[in-house]
Amino acid sequence: MYNYIPDGDSVAKAYTEEDQGKYEVFMERINNGEKIEADDWMPEDYRQALIKLISMHGISEIMGALPEKEWVPKAPTLKRKLGIMAKVQDEMGHGQLLLRVAEDLMKPYGRTRENLIEDLLNGDLKFHNVFHMPTKTWADAGMVGWMVDGAAIISQTNMLDASYGPYQRALQRICAEEVFHAQHGEAIIMALAEGTKEQREILQESFSRWWPSLLMFFGPASAETTGSSKQDIMIKYRIRKSNNEELRQVFLNKYLPRAFSLGLTVPDETVHYDKENERWIYQQPDWNEFKQIIKNKGPMSKERLRLREIAYEKNRWVRQALAPQVISS
Template identity: 80%
Template sequence: MYIYGGASAADHEKDTEKHTVFMKRIEAGEKIEADDWMPDEYRNALIKLISMHGISEIMGALPEKEWVPKAPSLKRKLGIMAKVQDEMGHGQLLLRVAEDLIKPYGKNRENIMQDLLNGKLKFHNVFHMPTKTWADAGIVGWLVDGAAIISQTNMLDASYGPYQRALQRICQEEVFHAQHGESIIMALAEGSNKQRDMLQEALDRWWSSLLMFFGPASATTTGSSKQEITTKYRIRKSSNEELRQAFLDKYLPRIFSLGLTVPDETIHYDEANKRWEYKQPDWNEFKKIISNNGPCSKQRLRLRDIAYENNRWVRQALAPQAVVS
């Protein structure tokens, strides 16, 4: 889905001139809009990033949705239900932004969803994982959404205007989601020994996935990495490792202050280099998970497929009707 366009030899010189003007606009801090000319590399980077972000918001609602009927109180049910609704709204907003980018190629949101269901479009590693206990709902809200805030605020000044404006709203709502998760965590941390044990067990299971959240530190494929491309075009500012270090800086002191531990005996703060040293997660496992071979990958995709088919009649009813001559 993601490799589109490409100038012919005859158009190459004109596109080179356009690219020079385009880069000057970005460097001057201007925002690129959907109808503006943009290099294929820039458009494809945006399509891949925003489609994955939008789909991950939708797929991310599934593990939390499982806890709506099982939440321990009416207040908690209402809180997690509102969070699920927000995440689905974020997904729809982002897919609308992605749709504008793929329209020139005759594509729409239907194609994005089909790419998810046939395995061409990946979704975030954390949403392939099971939520076994109520503590998992807290970890997702506090630490997964906390990681998302760090990643998304890194793009709050993205050069692509529609995405930048969508992120303004999404990040504001994600703050409430993180507070929702923190509330669950605090209640468990201050609760019974059984509740604290449940919280520690959940953190142990999620730790590797949380480190993987930001992706590998360096490129693992040939050619320019996604990090290099998105930084070059000022879509993002920081590298994967810089984002991971920001996450560790923010959350490790909070985790330790609650008397919790992380499953890494090597983790420590290197004063000389001003960074956290930690045991690298298994990046081969990461590739396996995001290739839809994680613990809950097939189950979550099946749920999404069923929902998509069950609601096909709604899309058909809302679609513009063909003119009958």
């Protein structure tokens, strides 16, 4: 592994002159807008940041299909059933695509997609906080599509010009499909908002319950909570453009006016728009709870991981059948 030492203005200093020259060429390429490919030389912290990001993204797509999968047999109409089934299939496809991208980055370490699934089941690989939460009502199925996927679109479009070519190209396809997912969720939400009093109450209850998770979606803003260096590396290497709080403000700008127009009440009396500083003010969620959730201590963490484990074990024979066979002489 390459070993880089922070030096001055976040510039990486290599142990050898040869690696320093490679690093300077690498930085010049990404600063010029060139794309880095899987077989290109890259600094170790760049590779590690990409592996962590893309593997978590891919696993979250797979785990994110599970909350909605619960509503496939319970969807209120055939049309809704077909819509949510198609969405689940898309999310699983996104996960497989991203894990292939991550696998290419892990080749120097001899690791594969199968290792990532094992990491997930061992608790070493985290998945997104929102997918640890229960989907208690049909309104939750809509909320996942409308606001959770809406938040994902904001996060992912921020990386549509990512310096790593394979991830950037995968995101182009994923973001295009996520737009349809958000429209699918919005259609459910609109139907409930225009429905009976009971349906509107179900919608409000769902919105109130999901609010803290939605604020947590983009991660903490401060270094005290999680360490800003991870965000800085992503921005430094042009993997993404904005930090956590900037992305959260984009989300609030887009979705709070929509929620208000539907008559929804935000479960936070402090929420208001600060015109002078052009930003939304809100009560911080419980970041200690966030840490516990992503450690697989959320309301549905064990159940969802168990479903993934069962699927992994039941399909072991397929992986074994497809694995290269060793032919003895």
